[in-house]
Amino acid sequence: MFVRKALRLFGLSLLILLLAATAVTSQDAVELSWITDLPGAEEVAARFTEYNPHITVRVDKVSFREVFQQNQIRLGSGSSEPDIVSVDAPVVASYGFRGWLLPLDDAIPAEQVDGWVDALHTSSIYNGHLLAPPIWNSAQVLYYNTALMEAAGIAPPAPDERWTWEQVTEAAQALASDADSDGVNDVWGLQFGQYNRIYQLQPIPESLPTAVLGEDGLTVEGIIDSDDWVKAFTWFSDLHNTLNVSPQGGISSGELFRNSQLGIYVDGGWMINQFINNPLDFDWGVAPHPYWDGGEVTVPGDSWHLGVNPNSEHAEEAAAFVAFASSPEAGRIWFDFWGVWPAHEEMLAEFAEDPANAEFPNQAFVVAAGEAPYVTPRPLTVGYLEYEEILSDAFEDIRNGADVAETLSQAAGRIEREMDKYRE
Amino acid sequence: MRLRKARRYILLYVLLIAIAIAIILPISWIVASSFTTRETVWKNVLPFSWRAFFPADFTLEGYQAIFEKDFGRALLNTFFLGAVTVVFGIAVGAMSGFAFARLKFRAKNFLFALVIFSFMIPGDLTIIPSFVLVRDLGWLSTWQGLIVPGLANGIIIFLFRQFFAEIPQDLIDAPRVDGATWLQVFTRIILPISKPALISAGVILFLGQWNNFFWPLLVAPDPELRVVQVAVSIIGIEQQVSLWEQMFASSTLAMLVPVLLILPFQRYYVGGILGSGLKG
Numbered sequence: 001m002f003v004r005k006a007l008r009l010f011g012l013s014l015l016i017l018l019l020a021a022t023a024v025t026s027q028d029a030v031e032l033s034w035i036t037d038l039p040g041a042e043e044v045a046a047r048f049t050e051y052n053p054h055i056t057v058r059v060d061k062v063s064f065r066e067v068f069q070q071n072q073i074r075l076g077s078g079s080s081e082p083d084i085v086s087v088d089a090p091v092v093a094s095y096g097f098r099g100w101l102l103p104l105d106d107a108i109p110a111e112q113v114d115g116w117v118d119a120l121h122t123s124s125i126y127n128g129h130l131l132a133p134p135i136w137n138s139a140q141v142l143y144y145n146t147a148l149m150e151a152a153g154i155a156p157p158a159p160d161e162r163w164t165w166e167q168v169t170e171a172a173q174a175l176a177s178d179a180d181s182d183g184v185n186d187v188w189g190l191q192f193g194q195y196n197r198i199y200q201l202q203p204i205p206e207s208l209p210t211a212v213l214g215e216d217g218l219t220v221e222g223i224i225d226s227d228d229w230v231k232a233f234t235w236f237s238d239l240h241n242t243l244n245v246s247p248q249g250g251i252s253s254g255e256l257f258r259n260s261q262l263g264i265y266v267d268g269g270w271m272i273n274q275f276i277n278n279p280l281d282f283d284w285g286v287a288p289h290p291y292w293d294g295g296e297v298t299v300p301g302d303s304w305h306l307g308v309n310p311n312s313e314h315a316e317e318a319a320a321f322v323a324f325a326s327s328p329e330a331g332r333i334w335f336d337f338w339g340v341w342p343a344h345e346e347m348l349a350e351f352a353e354d355p356a357n358a359e360f361p362n363q364a365f366v367v368a369a370g371e372a373p374y375v376t377p378r379p380l381t382v383g384y385l386e387y388e389e390i391l392s393d394a395f396e397d398i399r400n401g402a403d404v405a406e407t408l409s410q411a412a413g414r415i416e417r418e419m420d421k422y423r424e
Numbered sequence: 425m426r427l428r429k430a431r432r433y434i435l436l437y438v439l440l441i442a443i444a445i446a447i448i449l450p451i452s453w454i455v456a457s458s459f460t461t462r463e464t465v466w467k468n469v470l471p472f473s474w475r476a477f478f479p480a481d482f483t484l485e486g487y488q489a490i491f492e493k494d495f496g497r498a499l500l501n502t503f504f505l506g507a508v509t510v511v512f513g514i515a516v517g518a519m520s521g522f523a524f525a526r527l528k529f530r531a532k533n534f535l536f537a538l539v540i541f542s543f544m545i546p547g548d549l550t551i552i553p554s555f556v557l558v559r560d561l562g563w564l565s566t567w568q569g570l571i572v573p574g575l576a577n578g579i580i581i582f583l584f585r586q587f588f589a590e591i592p593q594d595l596i597d598a599p600r601v602d603g604a605t606w607l608q609v610f611t612r613i614i615l616p617i618s619k620p621a622l623i624s625a626g627v628i629l630f631l632g633q634w635n636n637f638f639w640p641l642l643v644a645p646d647p648e649l650r651v652v653q654v655a656v657s658i659i660g661i662e663q664q665v666s667l668w669e670q671m672f673a674s675s676t677l678a679m680l681v682p683v684l685l686i687l688p689f690q691r692y693y694v695g696g697i698l699g700s701g702l703k704g
Binding site for chain 1: 462463465466467469472551552555556559564638641642645646647654657658661666668
């Protein structure tokens with residue numbers, strides 16, 4: 001009788017203990033959702049969970065374009081997911097304007113904020129509030145195929161030698177060749193990685209120097225249809241249409257470079273890791289981003305940023321994750337995983353002075369990191385998506401031989417009409 | 425006269441062959457590239473050469489890599505999603521179509537107009553309200569969020585309604601006089617003679633789910649629920665660099681399944697579509 005009673009009591013106690021344990025666990029356990037296309041996201045999330053065992057981060061991977069669509073629909077409809085919002089630098093203002101990001105002024109330690117590269121810090125702020133900290137740092141550099149350069153009788157630039165666009169054009173003309181005379185080049189002289197996006201083409205007018213957007217963050221008439229812009233994009237048009245050194249169409253510049261069909265290739269520093277891990281079968285080198293003779297040095301760069309959904313049910317935990325993902329420790333994980341540089345000036349200096357990076361190919365990382373002071377943020381405007389899309393159409397038309405002045409004038413008109421909705 | 429007719433045929437065939445080549449060439453290139461190494465995919469493309477249609481260094485690396493990245497799970501998920509949608513979508517569509525074709529009830533024409541209206545509105549317009557509905561039901565990242573919104577399909581209801589409207593009235597009246605219920609008439613008399621409509625509806629529903637990209641991506645980006653088209657868009661990019669051989673391998677498999685499905689059923693499929701009056 002007693003044994004049965006004792007067993008029953010023991011069973012009951014065990015059940016209560018189990019229930020209590022379950023209740024405590026379910027109360028404390030938090031799962032944050034994060035929609036992103038970023039390589040290394042899982043690794044950063046795992047490290048965060050090591051420090052905060054009750055918080056897991058579910059990484060939902062989508063492709064680059066879909067990050068924007070997902071954000072627009074989910075945040076626009078007031079959804080509580082994702083808790084962590086991936087924000088490309090130029091849309092911080094646009095998301096801020098729509099109230100899609102929670103201010104994080106008190107969530108990130110001051111010394112962490114002070115350590116970010118200036119351009120990245122600027123991109124994180126809208127209306128005086130810190131909305132989306134940068135998680136890493138990128139800069140565009142000039143890659144060249146040493147063998148093709150030598151065959152064309154050109155001495156490649158040294159790792160610290162910044163060529164002018166005039167020098168690049170001359171080299172591209174020497175590099176381009178059509179050995180079998182079939183009307184299509186076997187080797188092209190020059191191409192950009194993202195040949196129809198303002199992100200990469202912004203320095204062409206900006207280095208002249210000239211503005212890319214009015215001071216009010218909305219006006220483009222008189223700016224993107226100015227003589228300076230026409231001059232800059234006439235050069236861009238000539239590359240594709242008269243000098244015939246850059247290919248038209250949608251072919252991947254990275255693959256042309258990999259196949260020794262492209263002599264000079266301007267793209268992000270993130271390609272360095274690709275070329276090291278999946279080696280090219282020719283000698284290659286990296287030099288700083290070009291500029292116009294007598295103009296200013298400006299380099300496309302920026303970073304992905306992370307914010308917190310204001311409707312998140314776990315805003316505090318999400319803010320803690322964002323603080324971690326933009327810290328120097330996470331910066332090291334991003335770098336180790338795919339070679340993107342941290343957003344922190346101090347770490348950039350450390351990497352640059354590291355003897356392990358003194359020799360090629362690691363030296364290429366130092367060239368990319370050295371561009372940080374010249375990185376210019378993309379135009380800070382609430383209408384960036386419209387601005388970018390219309391300009392992409394214009395750049396494609398220009399590549400295909402459309403009249404430059406007329407195309408830019410039409411683009412200016414279209415952007416002005418789109419910006420009207422933000423002028424109230 | 426005969427010469428003119430022959431000339432017209434030659435012109436027609438030249439045109440048809442040209443169109444067929446324009447469609448087949450890019451697909452052949454994708455298939456050939458899926459058996460090629462990443463380094464050689466672009467080798468024969470600029471300038472374009474006939475060699476691009478044959479794998480330069482035959483390899484199965486692309487296929488091996490995508491299955492290591494869980495492409496198999498995406499295939500299984502999409503088969504499951506398609507199968508469930510076919511079974512329940514046909515049940516909903518056939519019964520609704522039968523009701524619209526044969527039963528008398530209040531506001532029938534108005535309701536049928538709503539059905540037609542439902543597939544005339546572009547999907548992009550309804551995506552946000554649908555998302556809000558699914559979210560409020562707590563169905564984000566669930567199977568029901570993927571399946572249920574696709575079950576009541578206006579085109580399928582329309583197809584069945586048109587098909588059932590053509591069935592002779594006597595086939596329905598005779599069993600009714602003998603005391604059969606509507607459900608018995610529907611299951612024992614109507615369905616067995618509706619093979620073309622059932623197959624057409626099944627193929628349309630399955631392909632709809634197979635090719636669905638944005639909705640699954642939106643409501644269930646969770647890797648556990650990933651479907652084929654979403655997998656194709658993600659699998660070929662790593663560290664923001666395109667892995668061409670994997671992109672082409674996954675695209676080839678994503679194309680192959682609908683082709684294998686359509687081929688054995690195409691006779692019924694076209695018959696069903698024609699019978700419903702959906703086509704010219």
